[in-house]
Every structure is written in C-alpha cells, then in structure tokens.
Amino acid sequence: MENIKNIIFDYGNVIFEINFKRTQDALLQLGIANSTEFYGHRNQNPIFDDFEMAGVSSEEFRAEIRNAANNQNLTNQQIDEAWNSLLIGVSANNHDVLLATKKKYRTFLLSNNNEIHYDWIIKHIKERYNINNYDDFFEKAYFSQIMKLRKPNVNIFEQVIKENNLNAAETLFIDDSPQHIEGAKKAGLHTLLMDVHPEKLEDFLKEKGIL
Secondary structure: OOOOOEEEEOOEOOOEEEOHHHHHHHHHHHOOOOHHHHEOOOOEOHHHHHHHOOOOOHHHHHHHHHHHHOOOOOOHHHHHHHHHOOEEEEOOOHHHHHHHHHOOOEEEEEEOOOHHHHHHHHHHHHHHHOOOOOOOOOOEEEEHHHHOOOOOOHHHHHHHHHHOOOOHHHEEEEEOOHHHHHHHHHOOOEEEEOOOOHHHHHHHHHHOOOO
C-alpha cells in the first residue's frame, strides 16, 4: 500500500484464532441461558467491557459470572475454563509473518484483552513456541486492560498515535471487527477489515500489497 509506514494489528482473529461460539456454549453450560446475548462479537454485557479496561478485577468478573449463572458454587477453575474456551491459538506461521512485516514497517499490536485471557495466551506461546511475550514482534504491544481503554473508542487509537509520534495518514489499522474499524477511521487511520481466517494472514497481507 502506498504511503503506509506504520501498521497497527489487532490480535484476536487477525493473528490469534478465537471462537466466540465456544465461549457462548461454555457459558450456557454454566447456566447462563441467554449466553449469545450475554457475550458476543459485536455486543456483550458491560461486565466484559469493564474487565477489558481493568475496571473490575478477575475476582469481581468471576463473581458477576456466578450471578449471571445464578450459581454461587461455580469454582474459579470452571469459570476460567469456560471463559478461556474462546482461545484457540496462534495460526500457522503468523509469528514469522509478523517479523517479516516488522522489517518493512513500524508495527504495533492493539488488543482488547483481560487478565485471565492474557495469562492463558502468554502461557500458550511460552509452552508452544518458547516465546515469553510479544516484544520481539512489534515495536510495542498495547493491551486494553493495561491502558484502561478499549476499542472502538477513538481515545485508544489516539494514545497509540501520540505515544509513538505516528502520522495517522501514514498508519494502517487491521482488525476483524467492523466497529473497531469505524473507531480507527475517526482517529484518521487507514483501515483494513480482516475477513479471512487468521491462518491466511500472510496471503491477506500479500493480496493487499503490504508484503
């Protein structure tokens, strides 16, 4: 792509495969009858937004799940396993793809995340790939629970732009969520909607003229 010098990547279903239905089914098994309305790709109970911005702790999050399931006997392990069932793993050779992209552009990660998912992901990449974190793959990795901001709010994009002295007109944002794309556009960023499986990330970037 012409004039693009910087790329901000989303994580879930761009680099790392996730499956919302798995968690919806798992929450249903915990006793949350309206699990598809309670948690989804585009709409969800406010507890999830709060958790992603560290507005509630992991313990407070688990307490809300117990309340929603009307079952105070659910264990932390049961709740965490249901919540983490969303997470599949890093697809194909995506770490190599990120390193190749980093050679051509300033690259950043911007993920709506939370403490329970983050801990699972770090454990996963350590055990499977012997990677401790994402410091080597991006100039900087941003996570919503640390920033206490989340996509699609424009202020999260503006903070990444300001902290790294980025020119928005030279910066591309890639995400699989249309609502996040709209937030990035409000911050003046170029955008691409990731509409293929994350295992196709390399093909997607080549097709768009990025690699």
